[in-house]
């Protein structure tokens with residue numbers, strides 16, 4: 395009898411396994427041959443399940459972009475990268491994908507960020523418009539121009555720290571210094587509590603590293619969507635018990651601090667004389683009450699701080715590396731800055747303002763080249779057309795239809811490193827923007843999309859450009875620097891956690907300041 399029971403239990407398990415195997419096989423067959431995307435080229439293992447993407451995204455730490463690149467080499471400009479998404483590497487398709495204001499963001503991809511009520515990851519185009527509208531005034535060119543004195547005081551603080559490094563003969567960790575500046579500028583403007591990271595003796599080296607490690611969770615959470623809620627719900631004491639180096643606990647404290655800020659906004663506590671972006675969102679007259687919840691304020695807080703720091707900090711680090719390894723470009727920039735300072739009567743170590751630096755052609759070309767090469771956002775940008783079929787006409791005249799509801803993505807690195815548009819695309823060459831013919835320039839400008847394009851374009855682009863211009867002008871005018879223990883590996887894009895990250899064993903851009 396016991397044998398019989400054992401047998402039937404085993405038999406039931408076997409039957410279940412068999413049924414599961416049959417269903418999985420049927421699903422795989424459907425996805426390969428009878429699916430609306432079945433005609434799109436690509437490897438079968440990416441088409442039948444998202445496991446292949448998961449493997450390269452998560453255990454392999456943001457390396458799916460390498461596999462997507464390989465797929466394009468093998469299959470052409472359009473490839474199917476998971477059962478429901480195709481990726482296109484063809485700048486000609488950019489307008490179709492990004493200029494249609496009805497396009498939605500892809501809920502699977504943007505769900506990874508765990509901030510579903512922030513404008514950034516809002517799926518619906520209509521709701522996004524309302525949410526973005528509540529902060530748009532704060533990011534306009536006019537508002538950012540008024541913000542200049544606050545940005546300049548941070549630039550002065552950075553220059554003061556660099557002067558100290560020079561006087562003490564110590565190398566300066568510029569990668570982290572720039573991230574600190576970007577964090578301080580963003581938190582000055584956006585949230586009730588400014589960070590003051592620039593005061594930290596080590597430029598928050600440990601914390602910036604922790605943020606890097608934590609960014610990997612975005613990829614994990616995309617595939618296992620309860621991870622962020624799980625991490626957030628863990629009691630601090632439990633985490634502290636197991637957290638030997640204190641990094642995770644520091645992250646939890648950081649998150650708690652954001653909670654307090656969001657709470658202060660919702661409770662209408664004013665801690666700064668000038669209004670912050672978050673207060674503005676909470677008080678926006680045309681935002682319905684349902685949009686003024688604690689969760690919304692919290693999600694926007696995380697987004698604005700996250701989006702405004704790594705991107706800008708990384709672009710400045712990449713710019714510095716390339717200028718210091720490219721003496722002709724550095725000399726041209728320095729000559730232009732010296733001349734502008736003299737004309738404006740600014741003494742050495744006096745501060746150059748936007749009025750002085752914005753008209754400088756070589757500085758502007760350097761900014762563009764740095765934005766092109768740094769790729770603040772390397773992650774693919776998937777969009778879904780909710781209403782209509784999309785058609786992609788490949789250069790070989792083959793036509794592909796992507797039914798509504800399926801995701802199509804493109805990636806900024808493919809566009810910025812396209813050799814048909816940018817000659818020797820991996821070379822840092824500000825002159826390409828100054829010496830191009832009008833038609834070449836128009837072509838390059840069309841393919842220059844560091845901030846994305848269309849309705850979902852970066853809202854913080856004026857702030858980012860102002861910060862980068864002011865930092866570059868004042869740091870390169872005032873200091874003679876050389877790289878210290880820094881190689882191309884220190885700025886190399888290896889891991890895609892939406893923002894690009896360098897190899898884990900590298901320290902970023904360090905300099906010795908000579909004069």
Ligand code: HEM
Nearest residue numbers: 513514526701702705706770771844845846852853854858
């Ligand atoms: C070099 C610096 C920066 C780069 C390269 C950059 C790049 C981008 C890109 C490509 C997007 C579009 C992402 C997508 O389509 O999913 C984006 C969106 C966004 N960025 Fe930036 N960004 C930078 C700086 C900033 C700054 C300084 C802020 C604010 C303080 C900011 C706030 C945002 C926000 C809130 C969004 C979402 C906008 C929306 O969906 O309406 N960014 N950024």
